[in-house]
Amino acid sequence: MKVRPDQIERHLKNQLAAIYFICGDEPLQVMESADRIRAEARKQNYTEREVMDVDAQFDWNLLLDAGNSLSLFAEKRILELRLPTGKPGKVGSKVLQEYAQRPADDAILIISSGKLESSSKNTKWFKTLDQQGVVIQCWPVNADQLPQWINQRLQSKGLTADNDAVQLLADRVEGNLLAAAQEVDKLFLLYGAGKLNFEQTASAVANSSRYNIYDLVDTALAGNVTRTSRIIGGLKNEGVEPVLMLWALSREVRMIAKISEANVSPDAAMAKLRVWENRKALIRKALSRHRAPRWKLFLKRCAKIDKVIKGVEPGRAWDELLMLSTQIAQ
Structure with a gap:
């Protein structure tokens, strides 16, 4: 059933x-x-x-x-x-x-x-x-459904928000429900139950940590090795769990591996996978640096890092994540 x-x-x-x-x-x-x-x-x-x-x-x-x-x-x-x-x-x-x-x-x-x-x-x-x-x-929540999902999440915490505030959150998280849930939790901690306006939401979003896992993914895809390395160090200092970083990286690597192996153009493959419009340029840039076999290799590295994090294989998770991220950026 x-x-x-x-x-x-x-x-x-x-x-x-x-x-x-x-x-x-x-x-x-x-x-x-x-x-x-x-x-x-x-x-x-x-x-x-x-x-x-x-x-x-x-x-x-x-x-x-x-x-x-x-x-x-x-x-x-x-x-x-x-x-x-x-x-x-x-x-x-x-x-x-x-x-x-x-x-x-x-x-x-x-x-x-x-x-x-x-x-x-x-x-x-x-x-x-x-x-x-x-x-x-x-199933992933698409762009049209995301504001409704965020509204339901807010209501579960006793919060309501202006449409503009909800759209701001939707734009920030780009379809990532885990990030959306974290933003809602943060708003509840800051303001408690009640109605949120756009200014309160914008202030909370602006006061996010200096580094986040989405910055890491975007910077690696963009090909900025130096900044990728710096973000990894910042996330480590801020106490971010390696498993969250691996989840964000492996999700992106898995999707790009599919695009690289598709028998259609990258744009057609991205359309089929419902890639957000504002991410397509980053993915094209990453595809121009690495061909399909390389993305398969990155996917295998993700599986290895997962075992390191779980203690099944020896190694240091942060070192492995740094190596994977900078290799994607190269």
């Missing part, structure tokens, strides 16, 4: 499903969808939690073992499987089908994934999860 992110609250008023599969290229919606399911499960006395991160060395028997084992304290459990690539592989596909046919009686399984390739939706494992559980696909 398929459920949209905005339908989750209504769905959860009924019985919890045994399996949830949350996927998409919009990390905030994926994360918050899982949060809502987890919160409802806890209300229903699912008190134990076990998290499994899938990588190339992951032992899929761990999922089957977790499903078959009983809690030491006879408590209901939340099993979480993080599948960042959206590709379980041959062994994983079989295990997911097997688990879905016989889910644990005392547990719910929450699988979270990045964006699925179209071909994945025709696989047996996906169809089985869709039939036996709930599939929640999180």
Whole structure:
């Protein structure tokens, strides 16, 4: 069964499903969808939690073992499987089908994934999860929908805002929901619940940190090696989490890799991927410096950095991020 992110609250008023599969290229919606399911499960006395991160060395028997084992304290459990690539592989596909046919009686399984390739939706494992559980696909919010999304986010904090103020926020975040949510949180902390005007919103936006992850991405794409290096240092000093930087960089690299491999012109590929108009010049500039094989290599580096951040591979995350960013800029 398929459920949209905005339908989750209504769905959860009924019985919890045994399996949830949350996927998409919009990390905030994926994360918050899982949060809502987890919160409802806890209300229903699912008190134990076990998290499994899938990588190339992951032992899929761990999922089957977790499903078959009983809690030491006879408590209901939340099993979480993080599948960042959206590709379980041959062994994983079989295990997911097997688990879905016989889910644990005392547990719910929450699988979270990045964006699925179209071909994945025709696989047996996906169809089985869709039939036996709930599939929640999180799509990016387009430019026309973003002001409405921001308004809803403001209302959830007890805030309202002028149309001009909402549009200012939409222009600043350029479709990035995580950035939009952070701006709304900041406005609530600054002004509390109530009505916001344009001047208050503009002041809060102007007082953002000196460096941010979006500056890093734009500067690297523009080809400014010196400033890219300086921004990395600034973000490190400001205590920004490496995982946020990697998310911003890998999202852009993944998209540009697709554009570079497309059998159509870059402009046609960008139109198909709904690239924002004010980002197209930056992407063209980056494409002029690096061809498709190079973007594939950058994507592999992103995967390696993810393992370094998680402690799966040795290395220093900040050094790896500096190397990746400056290589993109060169």
